[in-house]
Amino acid sequence: MSRYRMYQVAELTGVAPATLRAWENRYGVVATARTRQNHRLYSEADVATLTRMAELVGQGMSASRAAKQVSLPAASAAIAEPSSPPTSFDLVWAAQTFDPVFLDRVLDGAFAAGELEDVLDGWLMPALADLGKAWGEGRVDVAGEHFVSGAVNRRLSGYFEAARPKGGGPVVVVGLPPRAYHQLAVLAFAVCLRRCGVDVRYLGADVPVEGWVRTVEVLSPAAAVVAVPTAMDVKPAGEVVRELEPMVRVIVGGGAAAAVAERHPVTQLPMSLAGAARDLATQLTAAALVAP
Template structure:
């Protein structure tokens, strides 16, 4: 845990305890077993260290008893270093595809070597429910499923296990499906509202550089760019998101005016060959910041761009943002 203390920049942990002398006396929760002299962290600092938002941390505690922070007399949560280690273990299991309802049992068996078979309520079941909600245009059900996922799992897990597979499956169905346009626009409007709200609030506090995220000309909608924007915001970038494709001639101006550290362009389509092979590399040569290609177009057109300055980031949103980080810091 020395690594966590160094990365957090905290050398005197008492500065995060309440200043009121009465609050300084910590009341242990019934299940807490931390030493009284252990360093303690408020929930916002734990969120920063682990990448798990406070809403999710509270849900893990209340609904599944996965973590047991200490409490001050006024009820404020304080986490010890072993709580942070436990949260890291939870994330490891979730990233292996284990449903949150199974994680507590695994945490109590630290020597388990293999991931158990998923039970009902696992990712395939949740994906099926999401697809059904979109196809039936059941916005109430879609909202409940979205909120449940975002409350219980890290954003990266939601994107990789639910939202990207959802878009992949729906786009295959929409190729020859009556009512496809209605379903697509309904899902886009839903995700645009939820993502836009998150981006607005995150941009106020995120310390990272600015990213511009937009669509390529033939993309049929904004689903892929929304997923990429959500992943970038969770990685603490400040995101400027364009609903509609911008002319290539205006993208350099946008990068300059917004002081962007990178430009990400997304599409679920193959896009025109001349645009991919000529216009996009020319744009990348003009700019002093990385130009990244995201979504299925990156997989489809990677060979056309292998000798260009365009960064092929792939169609997995969290992995794409991870790849981008090395380009920005280079």
């Protein structure tokens, strides 16, 4: 498959490089690959999409409307073609259009593309990051982000229920601290951990400190995993960790977990959901075997 640099695409489409960058960044018309030096690489399909958009804009159509017209057929075709799995932009498009049929097709195609753990690490997490970036740039509003997140949450919850343990595995409590609401990554981790045979008790988002303490008192789990997705979650996560440290082994994970691990004697999980789940399940199983 041919790949084109930006200057070549500019020559082929008659669109200035600055405009090509704007169309990609603002409207997500194409999702370009990158070289190691972070230069854009365009596929033949990208060139065709940009050529068509240039034609529509040249005919007087607004760039935003042209972007919607050229992107949806391309995204739908990608999902219909088994050899072309959904891209991370598909979630952004679903958030912009509120199209439940399209969103279901995106998720169906993505989760059917490989092993669940590979899909979660290789597609879902990067796709959610792109969705968050689109929200931060104003290309997606809160309602659109919630529309997509709700659908993803339902999918992950289904996988979590399907992985219900048969019994006998170590019990681990998983959740978020008070005022922390970004739960899709930690729910995905809980799915992976449960599929490793661990008896996960998932608490969800915004769990008060006293809720964590009461849960540990009741269950006496092998470990408690506290998610720290963002910098705003560091302080409340620290409050949870401080109360749990004397009671149970505490583990932290997420994008801001390092800030908590620096201040407390806790274990920090690696960023790979599947890798972190496998490592923790192995450690807990080994500890159970040597326990008196």
